[in-house]
Amino acid sequence: MVLSKACTYGILASLYVTREANRSKGYVSIGRMSKELNISFHFLTKILQQLTSAGILSSMKGPKGGVALKRNPQEISLVDIVVAIDGMGLFTDCLLGLPGCGEEKPCPVHDEWAGIRADLFHTFRGKSLAETAKRIDELNLRFALPSESEEGGKSIRDFRNLL
Amino acid sequence: MVLSKACTYGILASLYVTREANRSKGYVSIGRMSKELNISFHFLTKILQQLTSAGILSSMKGPKGGVALKRNPQEISLVDIVVAIDGMGLFTDCLLGLPGCGEEKPCPVHDEWAGIRADLFHTFRGKSLAETAKRIDELNLRFALPSESEEGGKSIRDFRNLL
DNA sequence: TTGATTTAAGACTCTTCTATCTTAAATAGA
DNA sequence: TCTATTTAAGATAGAAGAGTCTTAAATCAA
Ligand code: SF4
Ligand code: SF4
Numbered sequence: 053m054v055l056s057k058a059c060t061y062g063i064l065a066s067l068y069v070t071r072e073a074n075r076s077k078g079y080v081s082i083g084r085m086s087k088e089l090n091i092s093f094h095f096l097t098k099i100l101q102q103l104t105s106a107g108i109l110s111s112m113k114g115p116k117g118g119v120a121l122k123r124n125p126q127e128i129s130l131v132d133i134v135v136a137i138d139g140m141g142l143f144t145d146c147l148l149g150l151p152g153c154g155e156e157k158p159c160p161v162h163d164e165w166a167g168i169r170a171d172l173f174h175t176f177r178g179k180s181l182a183e184t185a186k187r188i189d190e191l192n193l194r195f196a197l198p199s200e201s202e203e204g205g206k207s208i209r210d211f212r213n214l215l
Numbered sequence: 216m217v218l219s220k221a222c223t224y225g226i227l228a229s230l231y232v233t234r235e236a237n238r239s240k241g242y243v244s245i246g247r248m249s250k251e252l253n254i255s256f257h258f259l260t261k262i263l264q265q266l267t268s269a270g271i272l273s274s275m276k277g278p279k280g281g282v283a284l285k286r287n288p289q290e291i292s293l294v295d296i297v298v299a300i301d302g303m304g305l306f307t308d309c310l311l312g313l314p315g316c317g318e319e320k321p322c323p324v325h326d327e328w329a330g331i332r333a334d335l336f337h338t339f340r341g342k343s344l345a346e347t348a349k350r351i352d353e354l355n356l357r358f359a360l361p362s363e364s365e366e367g368g369k370s371i372r373d374f375r376n377l378l
Numbered sequence: 379t380t381g382a383t384t385t386a387a388g389a390c391t392c393t394t395c396t397a398t399c400t401t402a403a404a405t406a407g408a
Numbered sequence: 409t410c411t412a413t414t415t416a417a418g419a420t421a422g423a424a425g426a427g428t429c430t431t432a433a434a435t436c437a438a
Binding site: 053055057060063064130142147148150158159160161165167168175176179184187188193194195197 | 217218223311321322334335342347348356
C-alpha cells in the first residue's frame with residue numbers, strides 16, 4: 053500500500069474537520085467523526101494525537117471538546133498530513149529499497165521513479181485542506197469509508213483502462 | 216513501501232538471472248545469487264518459487280540446477296515480476312484505500328493519483344528485463360543490496376531536491 | 379463540588395509481512 | 409547404485425502494522 057491505513061484515515065479526518073470548521077465554530081468531536089467516517093474510534097484517536105503533536109491540530113478535553121485545525125486550512129497541504137503520519141519515506145525512499153539511493157549510484161529504474169516520486173510530492177503539496185474540502189462539496193466526492201452494510205461494493209480493479 | 220521487499224528482491228534476482236544468461240548457458244544457482252545480491256538464501260528461494268509458478272522462471276533441482284528465464288528476456292517486463300509477487304494492487308487500488316474507487320464516485324485525489332498510478336504501470340510495463348539488464352552494464356548501475364560491511368551508507372533522504 | 383463527557387496514553391491483541399529452519403524430492407556424477 | 413548437491417514445500421519465529429481496550433487526566437455544566 054502506498055499510504056498506510058493510519059495516513060489514509062488521517063487525511064479523511066483532516067478533511068472532515070476542515071468541512072466542519074466551515075459550518076460551526078468550536079471543536080469537532082472525535083466520537084462523532086469516527087461514526088460518520090466509519091473509522092474505529094480508538095484508532096482514529098491515536099492518529100489524531102499524532103496530528104496534534106505535529107502541530108496540525110489542536111485538541112480539547114471534556115464536554116464540547118474535540119479537535120480543531122490549528123492553522124488556516126489554506127496553509128495546510130495534504131503533504132503535511134502524510135509526513136506527520138507516514139514520514140517522508142514515500143517521497144525520498146528508493147523504489148527498490150536500496151540503501152544509498154541517489155544520483156551517484158542509481159538503480160536501473162531511478163530516473164522514472166524519481167520523476168513519479170516528485171509528481172506524488174507535488175500533487176500532495178499542491179492540495180490544501182481548504183481547496184480539497186471545497187472540491188468535495190462542489191463535486192460531491194466521497195471521503196468516508198463504506199459502512200458495514202455497503203461493504204459489498206469492493207474495489208473496482210479494472211486492469212484494462214491502464215493499457 | 217511501494218513495492219514489498221519480496222517484490223524488490225524478485226526484480227533484482229530477475230535482472231541477475233538475465234545478465235547471467237548472457238554470459239553462460241544453463242541454470243543460475245540460487246545459492247550463488249543470494250550471496251552476490253546479499254539476500255537471504257531461503258527467502259530468495261521462496262520468491263523465486265513464486266516467479267517459477269507464475270511461469271516467468273523455470274527451475275531444475277540437483278547439481279548444476281538453479282533457475283533460468285522461461286521466456287525471452289525482451290518479452291518479460293518489470294510489471295510481470297511485480298504482478299507475480301505483489302499483484303495488481305499497486306496499479307489498481309485507491310490511494311486512499313476506499314473500496315468502490317472509480318470514476319462514478321471518486322475521492323478528492325482521484326484524478327492525480329489515477330495519472331500517477333498509470334505512469335507507474337507504464338514505466339514498469341515499458342521496461343523489459345533485457346534492456347534493463349543492458350542498461351545496468353552500460354551505465355554501471357547498482358542492483359544488489361549493500362553487504363553487511365557497507366551498511367553504513369544508509370539512504371540519502373534529501374528533502375530539498377523535491378521542492 | 380460532583381459527575382458526566384471527552385481526549386491522552388499506554389498496554390494489549392490480531393494480522394500480515396519478513397525471514398529462518400527443517401525435511402523432502404529431484405538430479406548429476408562418480 | 410550411491411552420494412553430494414540443489415530446489416520445493418511447509419513449519420516456525422520475529423517484526424511491523426492495524427486495531428482494541430483500559431485507565432488517567434482535563435473540562436464543562438449542574
Ligand atoms: S530508482 Fe533511484 S531512488 Fe529508486 S531505488 Fe533506484 S537509485 Fe534509489
Ligand atoms: S483517487 Fe481514485 S483511485 Fe484513489 S482512492 Fe480516490 S477514487 Fe480511489
